[in-house]
Amino acid sequence: xxxxxxTAIRYLTRASWKPIGCASLVASAWFLIRHVRxxxxxxxxxxxxxxxxxxxxxxxxxxxxxxxxxxxxxxSAGEVVLVQGPNxxxxxxxxxxxxxxxxxxxxxxxxxxxxxxxxxxxVRRRVGxxxxxxxxxxxxxxxxNLNFWASASRVDRSMVPPALDRLGVPTRLxxxxxxxxxxxxxxxxxxxxxxxRRPELWLLDEPHAGLDQMGxxxxxxxxxxxxxxxxxxxxxxxxxxxxxxxxNRIVVVAGGMVVADxxxxxxxxxxxx
Amino acid sequence: MLADAILVAAKDLRIEMRSRVTVSQVVxxxxxxxxxxxxALDANRPTLDLATSGLxxxxxxxxAIMAVQRSTAIETTDGARRALLLxxxxxxxxxxxxxxxxxxxxxxxxxxxxxxxxxxxxASIDEPLLxxxxxxxxxxxxxxxxxxxxxxxxxxxxxxxxxxxxMLPVLAPVLLGATRAFDDALGSxxxxxxxxxxxxxxxxxxxxxxxxxxxGVLLEET
Amino acid sequence: xxxxxxxxxxxxSPRGTGSRTTQLLGIAGIIGLVALxxxxxxxxxxxxxxxxxxxxIFIHVPMAMLTYVAFSLTAIGSVAWLWKRSIWWDTxxxxxxxxxxxxxxxxxxxxxxxxxxxxxxxxDWGDVxxxxxxxxxxxxxxxxxxxxxxxxTDSIATRAAVIGIIxxxxxxxxxxxxxWWSSRRTLHQxxxxxxxxxxxxxxxxMMFGLLVFSIIMAWMLIHRFRIxxxxxxxxxxxxxxxxxARRAEAKVGFDAHxxxxx
Numbered sequence: 120x121x122x123x124x125x126t127a128i129r130y131l132t133r134a135s136w137k138p139i140g141c142a143s144l145v146a147s148a149w150f151l152i153r154h155v156r157x158x159x160x161x162x163x164x165x166x167x168x169x170x171x172x173x174x175x176x177x178x179x180x181x182x183x184x185x186x187x188x189x190x191x192x193x194x195s196a197g198e199v200v201l202v203q204g205p206n207x208x209x210x211x212x213x214x215x216x217x218x219x220x221x222x223x224x225x226x227x228x229x230x231x232x233x234x235x236x237x238x239x240x241x242v243r244r245r246v247g248x249x250x251x252x253x254x255x256x257x258x259x260x261x262x263x264n265l266n267f268w269a270s271a272s273r274v275d276r277s278m279v280p281p282a283l284d285r286l287g288v289p290t291r292l293x294x295x296x297x298x299x300x301x302x303x304x305x306x307x308x309x310x311x312x313x314x315x316r317r318p319e320l321w322l323l324d325e326p327h328a329g330l331d332q333m334g335x336x337x338x339x340x341x342x343x344x345x346x347x348x349x350x351x352x353x354x355x356x357x358x359x360x361x362x363x364x365x366x367n368r369i370v371v372v373a374g375g376m377v378v379a380d381x382x383x384x385x386x387x388x389x390x391x392x
Numbered sequence: 393m394l395a396d397a398i399l400v401a402a403k404d405l406r407i408e409m410r411s412r413v414t415v416s417q418v419v420x421x422x423x424x425x426x427x428x429x430x431x432a433l434d435a436n437r438p439t440l441d442l443a444t445s446g447l448x449x450x451x452x453x454x455x456a457i458m459a460v461q462r463s464t465a466i467e468t469t470d471g472a473r474r475a476l477l478l479x480x481x482x483x484x485x486x487x488x489x490x491x492x493x494x495x496x497x498x499x500x501x502x503x504x505x506x507x508x509x510x511x512x513x514x515a516s517i518d519e520p521l522l523x524x525x526x527x528x529x530x531x532x533x534x535x536x537x538x539x540x541x542x543x544x545x546x547x548x549x550x551x552x553x554x555x556x557x558x559m560l561p562v563l564a565p566v567l568l569g570a571t572r573a574f575d576d577a578l579g580s581x582x583x584x585x586x587x588x589x590x591x592x593x594x595x596x597x598x599x600x601x602x603x604x605x606x607x608g609v610l611l612e613e614t
Numbered sequence: 615x616x617x618x619x620x621x622x623x624x625x626x627s628p629r630g631t632g633s634r635t636t637q638l639l640g641i642a643g644i645i646g647l648v649a650l651x652x653x654x655x656x657x658x659x660x661x662x663x664x665x666x667x668x669x670x671i672f673i674h675v676p677m678a679m680l681t682y683v684a685f686s687l688t689a690i691g692s693v694a695w696l697w698k699r700s701i702w703w704d705t706x707x708x709x710x711x712x713x714x715x716x717x718x719x720x721x722x723x724x725x726x727x728x729x730x731x732x733x734x735x736x737x738d739w740g741d742v743x744x745x746x747x748x749x750x751x752x753x754x755x756x757x758x759x760x761x762x763x764x765x766x767t768d769s770i771a772t773r774a775a776v777i778g779i780i781x782x783x784x785x786x787x788x789x790x791x792x793x794w795w796s797s798r799r800t801l802h803q804x805x806x807x808x809x810x811x812x813x814x815x816x817x818x819x820m821m822f823g824l825l826v827f828s829i830i831m832a833w834m835l836i837h838r839f840r841i842x843x844x845x846x847x848x849x850x851x852x853x854x855x856x857x858x859a860r861r862a863e864a865k866v867g868f869d870a871h872x873x874x875x876x
Contacts, residue, residue: 178857182766185853188860208863218478224853244480252471256403258410267403271396271479296410374864540780544773549764557759561752562780568745602783606776609696613769 170229171196171320171351172217177226179216186212188375189226194353194368199346201366202355209375210355211250214322217353218248231319244272247318249326253309257298261288261308264297269315282314287337302329307337314341321345321352327361339365393485400481400489405496407466414497418458422501425451426508442581444513445574448505449530449567455501456534456563457556459494464542464551473546473611483608487539491603494535502527518579522586526577529592530570536599537562543610566595631840639833646826650819658819668816670728676824677721678747680831684714685754687835689782692775701846704771707778709838711757713831718751753781767846 172194179187186209194200202210215221217230219242228235230242255264265279283293286307297305306329313321321342327335335358342352342365356362363369371379408414429447433440467473467490476486506523509515517523541558545551569592576585632640654672691707694700725744726736738744760774 180853182768183853183856185857185860188857188864220474220477240480243478246478248474248478250471250474252474254471254475256407256466256472257469258407259403263406267399268475268479270399271476271481273480374862374866375860376864378864540776544760544776545763548770548773554756554759554763558756558777561749561756562784564749564752565784598783602780606779609772610776613772 169195171198171231172353173227173229174216175227177216177228178224179212179221180224181212181221185224186375187216190372190375190377192370192377192380194351196351197346197349198368199342199352199366200354200368200370201362202353202370202372203357203359204355204372204378208372210372211324212375213372214248214324214353214355215250217320218246218322219243220248245318246320246322247313247316248322248324249310249313250324253305254312255297255305255308258296260294260296261300262293264308265312265315268312272316274315274317278315278317279311282311283308285314285337285341286311287333303331303334306330307334310338310341319350321350321354323352323354323356325356326354327356327358335361393482393488396481396485397488397492400486401492401496402489404463404466404490404493408462408493408497413462414459414500418455418497419501419504421458422451422455422505423508425454426505426512430512440513441515444509444515444580445571445578446567447513448502448509448574449570451505452498452502452531452534453560453563453567456494456498456538457559459497459535460538460542460559461552461555463490463494463539464546468546477611483611484604486611487536487543487603487607488600490542491532491535491539491600494539495531498531498535499527502531515578515580517577519577519585522573522589523577526570526573526585526589526592529589529596530566530573533566533592533596533599534563536596536603537566540599540603540606540610543607546610547613562599566592569595631837631844636833636836639829639836643826643830643833646822646829650823650826653815653819653822658815667728667731670724672819672823673827674721674724674728675820676827677717677724679824680827681714681718681721681747681750684710684717684831684835685750685782688714688754688757688778692778692782695771695775696779699768704775705839705842705846706835707775708761708771708842709835711754711761711774711778712838713834715751715754715758717827717831718747718754722747722751749784750781753777753784757781 170193172192174190174192177187177190178185188209190209190213192213202213204210212221216223216228216235219230219235219239223236231245233242235242254268256267259267261283262279265283266276269276269279280290280293288304288307288311292300292304297308300308310326313323323338323342326338326342330338339361342354345352354362354366367383369379369381369383370377371381426447429443429451430440433443433447467476476483506517506527510517538559541555541562544558545554548554569588572581572583572588573585573592575581576583576588650672654669658669658672660666660668687710688707691703691705691710694703695707722744725747729738730736757774757777760777761770763770763773
């Protein structure tokens, strides 16, 4: 009995960590590879849908808080949708979800014809999100920043100066470090960064915030042009007098749900072109 | 992927060059630590000789913590992490780029430190090749593990205190290997430095692999 | 088990984390511990070289083995969390890490007590296994430090899971590579179990110790798991309740907003 037991023990101790260690190593590597690969492998060849945003009972959590508590929303190509609602209603969360930055807790979401649960990474490349952060590196100059983001997004760098021009950032500021810009100028540079990407879906979170009168007009022009070019715009804003005219649809969000959805009378803003 | 890594590395290095934190703060700090160790042990010259390589690498680890904190802060200050996700850069490439930038900074500091131990500690470099290779291999391991740990605590409160707690134990084997290899290169202890270097290389590869694989998971936690 | 736990905690708040199983395990653990003490001090013979110090292995070796079991559980749980977002496994990983850190600490503690009479030192830096165990200990202390951070539970869980995996991946490698390349002496016993020197009662006592400590560890793990599980329930509340509350905001928000925008 003793020898058989000790053989068994010898086996146990000698191999005790090996299978466990190897198995967990292999398993973790496998998982991580799957995870990392998910993006590039995503199917982008699915049949294009008329709906650019199609959300069905979408619940998304911030931590454990259900910031989106069952959103239903269907946005067609070329629409300009104004997302309204009180503070904390879930407007920013809605835009971030559409950008593929949040995990779906439940419900179905298709953005640009891609299932968000499967193809978050592919969605991200095709949308342009203007959030509250400007995502600019303080030490780098305006042009260096946008060149970096252009290259990172696989966009040609020659798009950068025209985009800055478009936002009224004067050439003399191109080689100034971003930390030396005013808040409004910084914001303009950030918007130019979105323009450079030429997104199919524009997700603008308070695009007018911090801008002067001229800047606000420029943003309005951008939205009109983007829609005319066939892109879709989702815009959260408190600037009602300004944006109501721009939008051809107003969606009211409250408590993490769409509580009102009003198409404007001027039909077919997407036929303008 | 390589192009993205280079892009990120160039960006980080350019930011470092502009802010001059490495030159104006990190290098003086490293020198200071070296001098303080000297004060603490100088009464006993043989002890200092024996301890030189250990002190060198402990100093490098201290410096690495600072460098990693800086490197992480670059991405967290203004929501750049989210923008990186939206740009669709391969997270592995971001990791490689950031680790490369940290490596370059650390190597610059190590160059100064090597001068420091020669002048202050009277170290003699017997095997320059072993010394240089050890520096490069160990530094990459430190930068890789550090960059991963930096991403791990990014955006969390109390990250400044948690980062060393996470980084130092994981890097303890690197400290061990690099110190032994340096012992050989400086001729202070008779060990086979090249075999320690082989162990170091193994660690470097594992740290890089872990970083490339896990960085994406952590980047998503913005 | 998962669902029944959840049901019970939301329906009627439980008074404790005990159950028939844990009571049995607990009683078995206490009886086993007493028996182990009797066995190791009065029945098992003393060693020719190590004399009475050999009795430490009845605690030390089982603890060391169970440390690896616990940390392997943490690694598996971490992978399962990252892969399937399984809260159950995440809770297991957390509990196993805590118990594992305790066992690992006791391994180091008992080891150094044993080292004093046997090696004439509490701690030897040249000893590979000692140093690697210490590193493992520190890495997992880091895991617990991350767990204690403020922040979104899921986010913290993900961050911790990465360390759990790093710890598990690093350790065998440290252990192996240092052994392969180390030209330095090592004081540690090659492995008390595998060199075949242990026989009869000594071996039996050690295996008995392993059994006893396994039972105690299982008992601790179950309790720790249930505590974490309940903590999560209390801390986060029920998602469906949160959804109802959030949707109630929608009504208020709509009434207020509808009036202003019209």
